[in-house]
Amino acid sequence: MTTFLRDTATVFTREITPALREPAGLLFSMGQPLLFLFLFGSLLDGAVGSSWQWFVPGILVMMSLTAPMSSGYLMLVELLGGSMERLMVTPLNRTAMLVGRTMKEMAVLLCQAVLIILLALPLGFRLYPAGVLAGLAMLIVLGVGLGALSFVLAIKSAPSGNLFYVVTQVVLFPVLLLSGVLLPVETGPAWLRAVGQLNPISYIVEAQRALFAGDLTNLSILYGTAAACLIAALGLWLGNRAMRRGV
Amino acid sequence: MIHARGLTRVFKLKKEAVEAVRGIDLDVEAGQLVAFLGPNGAGKSTTLRMLTTLLPPTSGTATVAGRDIAHDPAGVRARIGYVGQKNGAGENFRVRDELVTHGRCYGLAPAEASRRADELLDLLDLRPLAHRKPGTLSGGQRRRLDIALGLVHRPELLFLDEPSTGLDPKSRAEVWSHILRLREAYGTTLFLTTHYLEEADSMAERVVIIDNGGIIADGTAEGLKNDLAGDRITITTATEQEAATAAGMTGEAAVEVEGTTVRLRVANAATALPEYLRTLEAIGVKVATAETARPTLDDVFLTLTGRSLTDDDIPT
Numbered sequence: 001m002t003t004f005l006r007d008t009a010t011v012f013t014r015e016i017t018p019a020l021r022e023p024a025g026l027l028f029s030m031g032q033p034l035l036f037l038f039l040f041g042s043l044l045d046g047a048v049g050s051s052w053q054w055f056v057p058g059i060l061v062m063m064s065l066t067a068p069m070s071s072g073y074l075m076l077v078e079l080l081g082g083s084m085e086r087l088m089v090t091p092l093n094r095t096a097m098l099v100g101r102t103m104k105e106m107a108v109l110l111c112q113a114v115l116i117i118l119l120a121l122p123l124g125f126r127l128y129p130a131g132v133l134a135g136l137a138m139l140i141v142l143g144v145g146l147g148a149l150s151f152v153l154a155i156k157s158a159p160s161g162n163l164f165y166v167v168t169q170v171v172l173f174p175v176l177l178l179s180g181v182l183l184p185v186e187t188g189p190a191w192l193r194a195v196g197q198l199n200p201i202s203y204i205v206e207a208q209r210a211l212f213a214g215d216l217t218n219l220s221i222l223y224g225t226a227a228a229c230l231i232a233a234l235g236l237w238l239g240n241r242a243m244r245r246g247v
Numbered sequence: 248m249i250h251a252r253g254l255t256r257v258f259k260l261k262k263e264a265v266e267a268v269r270g271i272d273l274d275v276e277a278g279q280l281v282a283f284l285g286p287n288g289a290g291k292s293t294t295l296r297m298l299t300t301l302l303p304p305t306s307g308t309a310t311v312a313g314r315d316i317a318h319d320p321a322g323v324r325a326r327i328g329y330v331g332q333k334n335g336a337g338e339n340f341r342v343r344d345e346l347v348t349h350g351r352c353y354g355l356a357p358a359e360a361s362r363r364a365d366e367l368l369d370l371l372d373l374r375p376l377a378h379r380k381p382g383t384l385s386g387g388q389r390r391r392l393d394i395a396l397g398l399v400h401r402p403e404l405l406f407l408d409e410p411s412t413g414l415d416p417k418s419r420a421e422v423w424s425h426i427l428r429l430r431e432a433y434g435t436t437l438f439l440t441t442h443y444l445e446e447a448d449s450m451a452e453r454v455v456i457i458d459n460g461g462i463i464a465d466g467t468a469e470g471l472k473n474d475l476a477g478d479r480i481t482i483t484t485a486t487e488q489e490a491a492t493a494a495g496m497t498g499e500a501a502v503e504v505e506g507t508t509v510r511l512r513v514a515n516a517a518t519a520l521p522e523y524l525r526t527l528e529a530i531g532v533k534v535a536t537a538e539t540a541r542p543t544l545d546d547v548f549l550t551l552t553g554r555s556l557t558d559d560d561i562p563t
Contacts, residue, residue: 003354010351018339074339082333083345086396089299089329090352091321245303 007093011100015074016107026108033063033112034119040182052125057135057208058181060113061201064139065146065176067105069168072150075101079158088243098239102147106140128214134221135211142204142228148235155242179205203227248404248436249275249298253307256293267293269460270307275438275453277403280430282451283440284544286556290460291440292332295408298438299329312404325353328402328435332409335393336381342392343368343377346399353400360399367395371425387418394425398433407439411446419443423450444544444556456548463551468544475550476542478516480523483508483536493532497523507535516540 019026037059078084087097113136121127150168157164178185178192179201185193196202207224210216251273258265268290275281285291296302298311300320308315314322336345343364350360368374371391381389390410397405410426411419427450430437441447447454448468456464456471464471484490484507494504494511500519502511513519516539527534548556 006354007352010348013351014340014344014348017344018341021341078337081338082331082335082393083337085301085331085333086329086335086349086393087352088301089324089327089331090349091324091354092352 004093004096007096008100008103010092011097012103012107015071015101015104019104019108029108030112030115033059033116036062037116037120052120052123053213054209056116056120056125057212058205059116060109060135060139061179061205061208062176062181063109063112064106064143065172065181065201067109068102068143068147068150069172071101071105071147072154072164072168075151076154076157076161076164079154080161094240094243095236097243098148098151098236099144101151102144103140105147106143109139109143110136126214128212128216131211131214131216134216135208138204138207138211138225138228141225141232145228145230145232145235148239149231152235152238152242175199175201178202181205200227200231248277248279249273249309249311249438251298251307251309254294254297254304254309255306256290256297256302257305266460268297268304271457271460271462273309273455273462275436277436278434279453280437280451281439281453281455282447283438283455283457284442284444284447284548284556285440285457286442286554289457291457292408294457295406295438295440299327299406300324312402325400326403328397328400328405330393330397330405330407330410332412334381334389335396336389338380338382341378341380342373342384345381345392346395349396350399355400363399363401367398370429371395385418386414387421390414390418390422391425394422394429398429398435401433402435404436404438407437409440409442411441411443419446426450442556448544454544456544456551458548458552464547471544471547472542473514476546477512477514478519478542479510479512479540479546480516480520481508481510481536481538481540482523482527482534485533485535489532492530493527493534496526496530496532 037055040055075084117125117127117132153164153167176182178196178199180186180196181201185196185202188196203220203223204227206220207218210218210220251271254268254271254273255266256268258267271290271294283291283294293302297304298309298316300316300323303317308317310316311323312326314326316323336342340348346364346367347357347360350363351357355363368377371394373388373391373395376384376388376392381392384392394407394410397407407426411422414422423446426437429435439451452467454464454466454468454471455462464475466474482493484493487507490504490507490509493509494502497511500511500513502509504510520537520539524534524537545556548554
């Protein structure tokens with residue numbers, strides 16, 4: 001366990017260092033979700049009750065879906081070069097390689113989350129600290145799972161990398177829209193709601209909204225936590241298997 | 248240091264099984280410098296990837312640095328270094344950062360990893376590049392960085408996959424002088440693949456030739472050349488008639504005639520040539536020119552496979 005933590009820290013430090021050395025990119029990444037929040041959030045204001053309470057957790061889930069994709073993309077680049085192979089020959093813990101990489105994206109995401117929450121406060125967002133902390137923890141678990149899945153995809157996509165671009169483009173948007181992140185699915189037709197029910201991300205979105213509303217006993221939190229844990233377990237299992245089979 | 252038995256790897260390509268490596272047996276003792284030579288697609292890299300635990304073998308076993316590659320891959324990884332065919336440093340990262348990270352990957356404490364990184368920067372003349380990104384380095388500099396990465400944890404055994412491919416002659420010579428110096432300093436066992444014949448010939452103490460997934464020859468470059476190829480004698484005569492007569496006087500040696508040129512292979516040209524010339528003199532054949540050549544490893548490969556190593560082997 002100590003080697004796992006040490007290795008995770010090693011990978012995390014490696015990944016975060018370039019961002020810290022050139023913080024311009026980091027600042028830019030803070031801007032994008034804010035843009036979404038204010039353009040979209042203002043549009044929706046009034047349409048779905050208290051829009052900020054509804055929209056802030058949605059934006060955070062959306063970011064938790066896209067952040068692991070970008071860490072998968074970074075891994076793909078390293079797979080196509082030789083640096084991934086070089087790391088694979090070290091005794092570095094395999095799971096730590098997956099987790100450490102995603103944790104870098106999640107660290108950026110946490111900063112974004114804090115920023116968004118701080119800016120939404122004066123606009124009428126009510127803060128329930130316990131709910132928000134639990135919600136962010138759930139998103140980290142989700143991110144680790146999705147990160148690992150996107151690494152599996154990256155490994156399967158080498159050497160051309162095409163599969164990665166196709167799948168992320170084709171899958172990401174439907175999953176996003178059907179989870180009710182940006183627009184409420186409940187008002188859609190029955191078939192849309194049925195498809196939404198099959199989307200594990202929907203459960204996480206609902207759980208996040210309950211948590212951010214301070215509704216800590218809502219049953220959807222249980223489902224959301226289960227969905228996040230399942231995705232994490234599946235991702236790490238597949239990720240480890242893919243690396244063991246040869247990269 | 249390396250003991251492999253029946254190492255085999257089968258790849259599935261569109262439902263068709265392709266045997267990339269077919270039952271390789273290999274023993275390498277500590278301190279050796281072994282060159283693994285063969286044409287592209289012979290199975291060099293696949294063998295290397297199995298020995299370095301990147302790829303599980305389909306069948307067969309191997310112990311590397313005293314650990315079993317299947318049962319204790321982490322133990323193998325901790326004891327070996329590996330310089331892959333591609334560049335090992337990530338594009339987003341600074342040279343020194345990658346060296347420190349790599350030390351940390353082997354469990355070195357931060358201060359120690361830092362110290363080793365600095366030591367290697369000096370050793371491989373990379374100090375001025377410490378804060379640059381790999382993309383801004385020349386091919387030779389990147390290769391030196393790869394070697395530095397492979398050495399951070401001072402492995403007892405270092406694998407190098409085509410360490411000098413794609414480099415200009417000057418950078419190649421530089422990379423080699425570094426490799427040999429490091430070997431002297433640390434006594435590292437070196438196992439490298441190459442398709443540069445001269446390199447295997449001049450640098451390695453032992454040459455293992457692989458073709459079509461199997462080892463077809465194993466020995467010192469000198470030994471292989473003497474046993475499998477032999478020296479070449481080339482003479483020219485004034486007329487084709489005389490050339491034909493001369494070709495008939497070679498006894499056991501393999502001979503070929505082309506116009507007025509006669510080529511033959513003998514075990515030792517230095518002693519065989521004077522004797523041959525005397526024989527020809529005695530029967531009245533006038534020899535215009537005579538020369539001898541030592542065989543190359545390509546001659547060895549040609550003898551073994553009927554193909555030339557350089558035929559299908561375009562450096563990438």
